[in-house]
Amino acid sequence: MARFVIRRLLQSAVVLLGVTLVVFLLLQLVPGDPVRVALGTRFDPQTYEALRARAGLDQPLAVQYFDYLRRALTGDLGVSFRSGRPVTAIVLERLPATLSLAVTAVVFALVVAVPLGIVSAIRSGSLVDHAARVFSQFGVSVPDFWMGIMGILLFSGVLGWLPPSGYVALTDDPGRWASHVALPAVTVGLVTASILTRFIRSSMLEVLSEDYVRTAEAKGLRTRVVVSRHVLRNALIPVVTVVAVQLASLLGGVIVIEVLFAWPGIGRLTYDAVAARDYPVLQGAVLLVAALFLLVNLLVDILYARLDPRITVR
């Protein structure tokens, strides 16, 4: 087990190194000059050169990259072009907002999708099944920003139950945090729930047609027991992976939703950094997201071995 974890961590380090290189090179291909954006329309060649030198952009690319790597190893991800603040601090202070939004959204999605998927599979072809399929079709096809705006107009505009946007830290005031996170989390969660419902339904249907399920039924076990003891345990194993992938991608920040709801997370940071061509912040954000993704996947692999005795980690 320990050897497995160590090996995976080493692999992750190599992946992260690759990520830094790919991101660095991709950014060079993107048109747009951060110094020009920083100066805006009041352009002056002298100021331009001075700012370029201060940002280190006058150095050759290879020098810029290896400089970046050398400092990244010590946890220093450079300094933002826009604000002049350390990237490590900027990225880390955005993490709690994104984490709390992602986790709430996934919890909401599970609460909706697990019962819906199960019932829809067991009662395949029933009214509930049809309703579930319409719901999941709706969730995956309607754009989330539109759902977000509709949610704001309804719950904040017409009903006045929830604030339309903004953020309060969970640690500052859990009640106000909950009222602020509700709309964005439900908006994001609906999409995730739609995906999960479909997945759970088909995974359940697959297991339901297995021989051992027929055997269990033939033994005379009641449907509820068959489902909870035999079907669910097996059907939910692949679901863990899907949930993990969903969670990991939400941790990357839900850009449109964070921008819409003025949510100070990684997604909004990335959006602003792209617009300003703030390369150091963009690199830092991508690196953090990649690291989180690898971490979640590692945890899933370990969890797998615990859930399914047929799988062992070595």
Add this chain to the structure above:
Amino acid sequence: MSRTRFRLAGATIALMLAAVAGCSGGEGVDVDGNDTAGAGGVLNAAIGGEPDQLDPHKTSAYYSFQVLENVFDTLVEPDANLEMKPALATEWTTSEDQLTWTFTLREGVTFSDGSPLTADDVVYSYNRIIDEKLNNAYKFGTVKSIEATDPKTVVVTLTAPTPNLLANLGGFKGVAIVQKANVESGEITTKPVGSGPFAVDDYSSGDSIRLVRNDNYWGEKPQLDGLRFTFVSDPTVALQNLRGGEVHWTDNLPPQQVPALLDGDDPSVRSVPSTDYWYLALNQARKPYDDVNVRRAVAFALDREAITKAAKFGLATVNQTAIPQNSAFYYEYAPYTHDVSQATQLLDQAGVNGLTMDLMVTSEYPETVTAAQVVASQLAAVGITVEIRTLDFAQWLDEQGAGTFDSFMLGWLGNIDPDEFYYAQHHSDGTFNFHEYANPDVDRLLDQARTETDQAARKQQYEQVAKQIVDDASYIYLYNPDVAQGWSKQVSGYEVRTDRAIRFRDVALAR
């Protein structure tokens, strides 16, 4: 195993329900920031985006200046009519040869941390901008030296007479007086120390900036206890925040709703003509746009009223010169009527037909994208096919710098003195002359007016410049937009300014 999982799911459902119950407790929407409020209250302002940083000398973002307007001071500052009035300097004298300006500083001014603000701080601030070649260094182009002869006196020596020196030193907070210790500690980017009516208390990245009243402020004490700026980029959401009471003030209103909002009284929405202008520029380094007849043809082909209606929902004043009507430098001149036959005739004279013109606009300023559609259909009527390219601003600026465009549309914001915008955009050495206009007469007039100390003569020179630029169609000016801002009924004493400076020092909040 499955039982544990179900118990876990049950617990989460219970938690979720508790959370939802907790937030729909029936009191409606809570107002942020009230927890720190005293007698004067904390005003919540929603601005359209996050400042890049709070160092006034290094930022160029309007979002930053919306906050910094309330934190910093300049030697002089524009009043409601954009005339320069005393601020940190109470009076100033000019030498006979116009090359030495002596400013007397106000008694007893301190920074918000209580340390005194002296002539040395003024010298430090200006030298910082000049020596480090910061964004506004060009405003000090004619400055030879800045000296503090005593703690209350600053002497600025010039290489040439500079009639608009006051506008350069006080037009906006980009030339504010900063504190050396604050700069050297690096805190100025997130926790700047100024001498203005409010002081930065807390900057929560991505979320909000809190200001508190500066009790050391030299002017009349603000009534508010503080300000809280939040960053709401979606105008529908910002308006919803204003209506719901979460926000007391915003300038991020959905443009299509502003005409209707102007009629209501809650929220109060006001709009005034701004000093900004929006224009179309044709690249004179490319054929056939080097031919004045082609440029004039385009000018005649445009229906400015229709463009304004589409891009600004009518909230703008059409104008064929740069300078808005409320400016002292306004010059009434509008030779281009919407005239298709005139335009076609001019194109024939130039021997141009079947022209395809590339028009570069940017999603950073959505009104350029909307206006471009109208421009395209109007030019189609005279046989010019417009290919619109919508770019993000970074790429747009890149292409503008490289000159890889036939035409572009953009605006120029917060204009006070004509030297600043005319010189940069229409002098053949101008730093913003990307469309490569060159007219020796205009160059000569611009050089002359730059150092002309007789105000009447100077105004006349700029009128000649304005006329020539319009006749040459160097830029095809379109309109001066209005600036619209909205605030809740609780807010009193707020005035919308034509230069878009957001001043909350005289505002009160009823509760």
